[in-house]
Amino acid sequence: MAGKENVWNREARARAKEREPDVEAQARKRVLENIGVKRWVPYAILVIQALILYFVFNPLTTYTPPKQVDLDETGKQAAYSAVADWISDSDPLGADASIISWDGAKRVGSSAADKGTRAYQHKLTVRTDYGWWSVVCTVTGDGKTVGQPSASRVQVDEGRDDGLGWAGALSDLSASDALTRLMTSFGGALAGFDADKLTVVVADPDPDAVFPVLGLGDVKGVTIDKASYLKSGKVDKDSNTSDLAAVRITITLAARSDHDSDTRMTYDVKVSDPDGTPKILAWGPPGSGDTLRNYSNKWMGDKDDMPDYEAQKRSVDSQSATDAAQSSTNQTQQNAAGTDSGQSSDGTQEEGQ
Structure with a gap:
């Protein structure tokens, strides 16, 4: 009987030990719970709320690339050529005409009346002995000019402002x-x-x-x-x-x-x-x-x-002297030729004796 009791006691103690809580396991569990998700949930909520408020007051904008200046608009060369020919034929704006700059182009046309034809108005600045001009030449998309160029005078303010001072x-x-x-x-x-x-x-x-x-x-x-x-x-x-x-x-x-x-x-x-x-x-x-x-x-x-x-000045002075001498010689020869033909030096016909 004593032997059986000992066996029973050992089995009871084993079962009781299995039912006892594992202190170390429970301690590890409590540590994990302290640093787990539950602890950080309030902070996460605050962060999300802050992000929502930021994007409400600072909405995202779509990036728009800056507009590029087209320096080779359709018909630019045709307009330049047409204006160059126009100002050189019979000097419509004055003598010594020259194109100073091309100042851009504007698209026109594309209506039902012109059957969708695209055209560009090219603006150029021209200078002549009469002054400064703004010349506009219209060119179609296939490089053909529309009519003739138009021109308007450019008013240049030649006044001076001597009031500008210095910040220092x-x-x-x-x-x-x-x-x-x-x-x-x-x-x-x-x-x-x-x-x-x-x-x-x-x-x-x-x-x-x-x-x-x-x-x-x-x-x-x-x-x-x-x-x-x-x-x-x-x-x-x-x-x-x-x-x-x-x-x-x-x-x-x-x-x-x-x-x-x-x-x-x-x-x-x-x-x-x-x-x-x-x-x-x-x-x-x-x-x-x-x-x-x-x-x-x-x-x-x-x-x-x-x-x-200094050397440049001497060269210019020498050339000026040569030009003056040549001009004087030409004038003398013209006067002599006029005298031989029966005209005075001022070009009038001399009366016969």
Whole structure:
């Protein structure tokens, strides 16, 4: 009996042990539940709500590529050719006509009345001795012109606005005699042929510096249009002045012949010590006077590679002298021929004795 009881006891204890909870397994289960889906559900809901609100107030837009400019519109070459022939035949818009630019095209037609024919109106700018013109030539899709070109005058505003100042300016400056003389010397040297003369006028402290000239010819005059002290440099707050200034000048070139008009060019010039002994630091187009870098106009390449405008001037002067001599010879021969034929030098018939 004792043996059977022992067997029963062992089996009972085994069954009881199987019914006891596994402490380690339960601990692992609780850990997984703590870091599981249930814990992160509220955060996921907040994220989804935030995304919904973002897309409600910031809807997605369809990308639209930028419109490309078609530089080879249908019929462009045909229109260009037609206008070129038209302005050269009997000079309808004036002599010395030339096409300056092609300014685009506009599609027209495609209605029931014209049976769906496509055509393009091409606009070109033309210049003649009568002035500037806007010429429109209509060309069909197969390259045929419609009628003749039409033209209208282009009004060019030749007025000047001297009111543009500089963002870095302090106050207006009254040009001294020394500054006026410097601007006159600078304008003549810049437009002239002698680079050494311009280099002397600029007075760069670098002994090897050289400044290229324009090689345009003689200067008729230089005027100061506007001058202002600059905020850069040493500023005197009491007088609202400084030791740097921007000066706007206009250079007037002498006409090359009796049939030409004077040419004008405008520059901004940056100078130092404008009220004392002024010196030129740099120059550029109107509006740049307060942003110019000192001595930025110097020749950056090899000095030997700089154009020799003096030699060009000598060649031009020599050719001009040759042309003048030839013209004088031709006039003398014409006068002699007129005299031999019984006409005076002014072309009138001489009366018989």
